[in-house]
Amino acid sequence: MSLPNSPSGPGSRRPEGALRRIGEWCARHAVAVLVLWLVALAGVQVLQRTFGGEYSDDFSLPGVQSSQGRDVLARHDPEAGGYTGQVVLHDRTQPLAAVGGQIADAVTDLGRLPDVLAAQSPLPPPGSPPKPPAPGTPNTGPLSADGRTGYLAVRFRVPPVTLGPEYLAGVDRAVAPLRAAGVQVEYGGSLGELARPRTDDRLSEAIGFAVAVLVLLAGFGSVLAAGLPLLTALIGVVCGLGCLGLLAAAFTFATVSPTLATMIGLGVGIDYALLLITRHRQHLMDGAAPEVAAGRAVAGSGRAVLVSGVTVVIALTGLSVSGVGFVGKLGMAAAITVVTAVLGALTLVPALLGLLGRGIDRFPVRRPVAEAHPAPDGAAPGGRRRYAQRVARRPWWYLVGGVFVVAVLAVPLFSMRLGHIGDGADPVSFTDRRAFDLMSSAFGPGSTGPLTLVIDRSEVQQADRPALAEQAQQVLAGVPGAAAVTPLRPTPDGAALTATAYPAQGPQQPGTTTLVHRLVHTVLPEAVRGYDAYGYVTGTTAGQVDFLDSVAGRLPLIIAVVVALAFLILLIVFRGVLVAVKAAVLNILSIAASYGVVVAVFQWGWGGPALGVSGTVPIEGYVPMMMFAIVFGLSMDYEIFLLSRVHENWLRTADSRASVTHALETTARVITCAALIMVSLFAAFLLSDNIVVKMLGLGLAVSVLIDATVVRLLLVPALLALLGPRAWWTPWWLDRVLPYVDAEGQAPRAPRRARRAAAAPPCADRPGPRSSNYGPDRRTRLRR
Structure with missing residues (x-):
């Protein structure tokens, strides 16, 4: 119950703030606010369906050596440049030469498609016998030794994934005669990315919603009170996704962007609505009118929502510091739904609360309760108070126990290996996975990730070019880690030399990354030594390695920027140096623990097959960066919710331990409900076919679980008890x-x-x- 002379009590003469006026206005004009939101929702959806863009993965980075090599090829041999995709053919009953006519027709039809630079048949010219590889030399294609497996190399002017699903229909028509002849046709490389089925996460969203309904019913005890957070969060997310689709018409957003935005938007939207509704119901129980109660809830908890939302958005937009457009736009995509979630919480939630009035507890499933009050003097303390008192008496024990748990979970972090998840980890229902298996079986694992070597000798004198070519060919013979390197050949204008290196391992294996680094930093510089020439390694696999190197090199900068900004926000809000330091350090610890769990599951294979992952896979290069920004922002939600109550009681009583105890009592249920909902929403995305989505879902679910249990129940109260007024x-x-x-x-x-x-x-x-x-x-x- 509020003290008479406290700012929230009857004796307060403090002027009403802007947020309180907004909350009361929305509650008194509920129909108008609801209509405006519905009109905005419908308008954004119509615009998005009419003018919205497509999502595609573009890992290219301007200025890196793989991009420079691709530009050299485009200038001197356009048909050899671009982006390579494979149409993999396999006939179980006869050699592919038996369907040579259909293969020739398919090559011709593929070459006529828009944005196709060239298409090459695996068969030799008519009348020429197949040329087997030299003894001791691995067969790298395009035709297997038994003649039953081969691939059509198709080079595109632009990444095929940017061409849209309708483009795939033309490819299907070109290879239809081969399928009619009984040939198995699969798409690999960049063409396989285009052919991947669109991720449908509706089942994950439905499961997350179902669990959220159960949690809210248990927490609120009322059907209407439980449904309101889900409704407002859903409206906010749909509006945000519509805005994201419109932006996709002007910018290239990754295919995982809508899923990521949905995960974050639903989580924070439900959290914010939950916090406001809890406060509103307490004001109703204290006798306030519904409109006044809604205004007070927005004036009080609405500020925590606003500060928390700003912190999450800053953490997400901090990804732009990476300088990698792909990663920065992922953060922007998630930030859009966070913004709409905050707007929905501050306007739509009070409007619906005013519309429902005192009927918010209609259709109860149990006796409704709101925020807990501290036990009166002389009364037996509740379980949460007794626990908080035990922590206050022995803070070092709880602090050491919590740090030990987090440290154990974080151990796998030190063996994290960043990489790109190749087609071999996809489900066998994907055509690119089947193409990967056929290619690996017929030509070796390196055939699925060839490296294009380019030597730019345009500045070399004509008389010196033959000597350069001979020197480079000698250096490229027997490169460690390469299964084979084709002979160098000049481009049509003679200004460049090209060759193809086939790694001995698959594209996602560490040996291939090592080979790319060896070629770039050692082999090619040695090949052009003494000449005014430059060597490059390009192609899809090389571009992915350059992307990973750029992301890994900038991760410390992102961590520093996000932590510094979050520290500044907490310092401004709570005006306690040690409180801000504590929050930043504890959030980093919880993130390290979630990293460790992700490494153990996906990289070590502890339970990966149960999640639908074939074998062990590296950690996708941008996942740690995304997890850090998202987890750090979401952790600040609970930090701000809890610290705001501790701070409020500290201002009133100046008793640090009692303030912590009271805050744990009053926020335990709402934070627990919010955490359970967030964990269920994130964990439901483990059902996705996209392995990156699985990684993010598991990492985010684990981090929220750790944050809501170990951090909030052990580390925070123990540290606050130790710091006392110094906090x-x-x-x-x-x-x-x-x-x-x-x-x-x-x-x-x-x-x-x-x-x-x-x-x-x-x-x-x-x-x-x-x-x-x-x-x-x-x-x-x-x-x-």
């Missing part, structure tokens, strides 16, 4: 320059002179007149 200390000179933001809408700001006088470092367990910049002394001065 809220800020030097007077820093307090003077920091802007003022009230996360809960509870604490009025002290005059600058009072803040400066109270900013001395704490010297006792309980603050005195000069021991802290917050406490009863400050409140007394304010009332005077």
Whole structure:
């Protein structure tokens, strides 16, 4: 129950803030607000269906050596450049030469498709016998030794995934005669990416929603109260996805972007609505009118929602610091639905609360309850209070126990191997997986990830070019890690030399990455030594290695920027240096633990097959970066929700341990419900066919689970008990320059002179007149 002289009590004379006015206005004009949201929802969907773009994966990075090599090929041999895809053919009953006519027709028809530079048949010219590989030399294609497996090499001017699903129909028509003749036809390489089935995560979303309904029913005890967060979160996400589709017409967003945006948008949307509704129902139980209760909820918890949303958006947009457009746009995609979730929480939620009035607890499934009040003096403490008191008595034990659990989970992190997940990890229902198996069986694993070597000798004198070619051919003979390297051949204008290197391992294996680095940094520089020439390794596999190197090199910068910005936000909101440091450190620990679980499952194979992953796979290069931004932002949700209550009680009582105890009591149920919903939403995406989505779903689910249990139940209360009043200390000179933001809408700001006088470092367990910049002394001065 609010104290009479507290800012939330009847005796308060504080002017109503902007958020309270917004909340009350939306509650009093509920029909208008609801109509505006529905019109916006319908309008965005119509625009998106009419003008929206497609999603595609573009890992290319301008300026890296693989892109430079592709540009050299485009200038000197356009038909050899571009993006390579394979049409893999296999006949169980006879050699492919028996259907040579159909193969020739397919090559002709493929060559006529838009954006196709060239298409090459696996068969030798008519009348020429097949040329077997030299003794001891592996057969790298395009025709297997038994003549029953081969591939058509198709080079595209642009990445095939950018051409849209309708383009695949033309490819299907070109190879239809081969399928009619009984030949198995599969698509590999970049063409296989185009042919992958579109990810349909509706089952995952439905399961996540079903679990969320059960959790909300258990937490609220009312059908209407449980359905309202789901409805508002869904409306916000659909609006956000519509805006994302419109942006996709102008920018290239990854295929995983809508799924990622849905995961994050639903999670934070339900969380924010849950927090507001909990506060609103408590105000109703205290006797406030529905419109007033909605306004107070937005004025109080709405500030925490706003601060939390800003923190999540900053963490996501911080991915743009990577300088990798692909990764930065993934963060932008998720940030869009976070913005719509915040808007929905601050406007749509109070509107529906005002529309329902006191009928929010209609159709109860049990006795409705709202926020818990602390046990009155002399009453037996509840379970959460007893637990908080035990933590306060022995904080070091709980702190060490929590750190031990997190450290054990984080152990696999130190063996993390970044890479690109190849076609071999896809389900066998995917055509690119079947093409991968056929190619690997007939030509070896390296045939699925060939490397194109380019030597630009345009600046070399004509007389010196033969000597350069001879020197380079000698250096390229017997490169460690390469199954075979084809002879160098000049481009039509003679200005460049090209060859193909076939790795001894598959594209996602560490040996292939090592081979690319060896070719770029050692072999090709040696091949052109003494000449004004430059060597490049290009192709899809080389581009993926360059992408991974760029992402891995910039991950520390992203971590530093996101942590610094989040630290600054917490410092501004709670005005406690140690509180902000604690939050940043604990969030990093929970992220490290989630990284460890992802490595153990996918890279070590502990349970990977049960999740539909074939064998062990590396960690996709941009997944750690995405997980860090998302997890750090979401962890701040619970941090702000809990600390705002601790801070509120600290301002009223100046008793640090009692404030922690009270905050755990009043927020335990809402944070637990929010965490269970978030975990269920993320874990449901483990059913996706996309392995990257599986990684993100598992990592995010584990991180939220760790954050809501180990961090919130062990580490946070233990650290706050150890820090005591020191947690809220800020030097007077820093307090003077920091802007003022009230996360809960509870604490009025002290005059600058009072803040400066109270900013001395704490010297006792309980603050005195000069021991802290917050406490009863400050409140007394304010009332005077």
